[in-house]
Amino acid sequence: MTDTISDIFIKGIVRSLKRGRQVRRRLPEGGLLHIDRPLPFLVLFRHPAGQPDHATADFVKAEAAYIIAREEQTPELRQLIGEIAKAMADEFGAFMILELLAAPDDSAADSSTFRVLGPEEALPATIRTLKNELASIKISNLPVTVTTASNQTLLEGPNSLMSEEELKKHSTLMLGLELKPIYRQAGSGQVYPLLQRTLRSHVSSAIKKAVFDFVRVQTSHHPKHFQALGRQAVVPAVWRIDRQLTSISDQFRFLLLVTPINADEAWEEFRVKRFREAPNFHYRLMPIDADLLKRKLYNIPIEKVEDPTLAYLFRDKRRELDKTLTMLADRNTPHFLYSSLQLFGGVDEQLLKVAEGILAAIPEPAREKDVPLIPVDEFATLAEREIAYLKSQYPALESGVDIRKDIVGLIVSKGRLNIGTDAKIPRHRAEALIQHEVGTHILTYFNGKAQPLQQLYVGAPGYEELQEGLAVLSEYLVGGLDQDRLRILAARVVTVHHLIKGCSFSDNFLRLKEEYRFSEETAFNVTMRVHRGGGLTKDAVYLRGLVHLLHYLKEGNELEPLLIGKIRQEYIPIVQELIYRQVLRPVPIRPRYLTDPAVQPKLEKLKAGITVFNLLEN
Structure with missing residues (x-):
């Protein structure tokens, strides 16, 4: 429903803000007022008279408090913004208005990418912060330049919102940010969506840092971080899209669908043929139609998500699901490998050197016949006990253990541990494997489930590397990472390398x-x-995940934030931003090893900086 900007409307807005409420109202002719919560700033965009500019209007939608209106509505806006500024200045001690403008396409006088309009003498630190942050933006093949100018054009003339006297009276700062519209084609106005999206993210960050500088000095509002000035309230479309992506992801179990169900028979076949011919593997019947799921996937309107951070997460997940569905459609064909390289990557030269170094340093395996094995039932009991320990921290955790004939070894799927009936588990590695499967995979699944954003338990794209790195590191922390385990991890890397080079099954074996x-x-x-x-x-x-995780810890980073869900390492800043914005909640479940005093010396050793080869020195 569209509202008129009447006295009653304005009083209602101010009343809601004074009560600490969110305000989101439609304005005439496609305008929008969104104020996430009472905040000491507002970002404004006015469509030029007779020339709607939706591409530039999209830039302000990334902010927690914004108004999109039309230049013709200036008289009504003058009263609306004036009342909001007065109310928020009364609450916080000061207020800041930043108006976003697009430079005319033919503005040859000033060819800078950004022009900051501000008072010539007052508050130079805030203006300097905005200018420096904009100048630091790097976009390939597009040089970024920033200039400054007086904000008198915003304070004078028929389109001014507040006079200089009014600004002083209400302790309000008025800034302007003029963008050169490089994100659209001159003349036709056609938008370059990828450039616009990238630039919008950078500009939003620069605005938040400038606002942060202003509010922490000039107001009573003291956010912990500039990202805490971002949006906290999430519009219903976000949760709907999150559910739709999760629904598609939940319709198949990728690892089970690409894991052979006839491993024992295939081994016998391979052995009888004296290892000369690759065995025939059989797989579970495909429960989905990949093409139909892709149609549903691309019918999800992610472009409607205003929040650039959440939109990025959703686009990233959509790309990953697309590739995963392609892999399932190409199962047991040569095309499968190419999609796998896109999704999981290959083996670079450095990783290959580490793998070959491990195999050279540990040339002989332990005598496997002499290694005592733990019965599958007993291992399942230990796993159930560890699940109960996690459940004691988070009662909503619903997991369990399934012993199955169609599983080889151990696989966690949808938060449950699946154990093959013929799984051979060395007794001395039982605790390590429990921390790997339960203390990492099941724990992060339910830590993710405890979050309002379902992508954190479904799995962010590329989460496997960090997940498996964490899982293997947990084996080290509980004293169960032995030489044979490292040899197998290295062997997998070497085998993947030769697979990519074209080696056959028999050659690799x-x-x-x-x-x-x-x-x-x-x-x-x-x-x-x-x-x-x-x-x-x-x-x-x-x-690869283990090597990267050791480097991450060496840089002084903490282990616990990585356990918030199934994320990849590059997502840490995103997760931290969403925590600052209170979109995400604190981690509810901690693994047993993080509470064990005996493990602390090992954690300190990791932070001091060690390599994979040092992990066996304990």
Whole structure:
């Protein structure tokens, strides 16, 4: 419903703000007023008379308090903004208005990318912050320049909102930010959507930092971080899109669908043929139509999400689901490998050197026949006990253990631990594997489930690398990361490398068996995992994730924030932003090893900086 900017309307807005409420109201002719909560600032955009500029209007939608209106509505806006400024200045001690403008397409006089309009003498720090942040924006092939000018044009003439005298009376700062419209084609007005999206994100960050400088000095509002000035209230469209993406993701279990169900029979077939021919693997029937799911996927209107951070998360997830569905459609064909490389990456030269270094440093495996195994039922009981420990911290946790004939080894899927009936689990590694599967995979699944944003339990794109790095590191922290385990992680990397180079199943198996001296059964399992589905490069992420995680800890970062859900390392700033904005909640579940005093020396050792090779020195 569209509201007219009447006296009653303005009084209602001010009354809501004074009561601490969110305000979101439609304005005449497609305008919008959105104020997330009482805040000491407002960002404004007015469409030029007779020339709607929706591309530039989109820039202000990233802010927690904004108005989009039309230049013709200036008389009504003058009263509306004046009353908002007075009320918020009374509450916070000062107020800031920033008006966004697009430079005319033919403005040859000033060719700078941005022009900051502000008072010539007052508050130079805020203006300097805005100018410096804008100048630091880097966009490929587009040089960014910033100039400053007086804000007198905003204070004088028929389109002015507040006079200089009124600004002083209400302790209000009026700034302008003029953008050169490089995000649209001159003449036709056609928008370059990717450039606009990138520039909008950078400009939003610069505005928040400038506002942060203003509010922490001039007002009684003291946010912890500039990102805390972002939007807290989330519009219903966000939750709807989050649910739609999750619904598509929940319709299939990718790892189960690309894991053979006839591993034992395939091994016998391979052995009988003296390892000369690749075995025939059988897979579960496909429960989905990938094409129909893709249609649903791209019918989700992500472009309606105003918040650039959340829109980025959703677009990122859509791309990943697209690639995953392509992989399932291409299962057991040569095309599967190409999609796997896009989704999980390959093996770079540095990672290959680490893997080959591990295999050279640990040339001999332990004598597997001498390693005592734990019965599957007993291991399941230990896992159930650990799940109960997690549930004691978060009663909503609903997990369990399933022992299944169609599973090889251990797999966590949808927050449950699946154990193969023939799984061979060394007793001395039982606790390490429980922390790997339960203390990492199940824990992060339900930490993600505890968040309002479902993408955190479904899994952010590329989350596997950090997940597996955390899981392997948990094995080290509880004293269960042995030489054989590291050898297997290295073998997976080497096998993925040779798979990408075109090596056959038999070649990879024989390399592991003869050159690296793995047992026939272990060599087969590693080769099967890498070649399954047509070539799955995911197994390289275990060692790669561990290497990257060690570097992350060496830089002084903490382990616990990584456990908020199934995220990738690059998402840490995004997660932190959403925590500052109170969109996300604190982590409810902590793994047992983080509460164990005996583990603390190892954590300190990690922060001091060690390599993968040092992990065996304990």
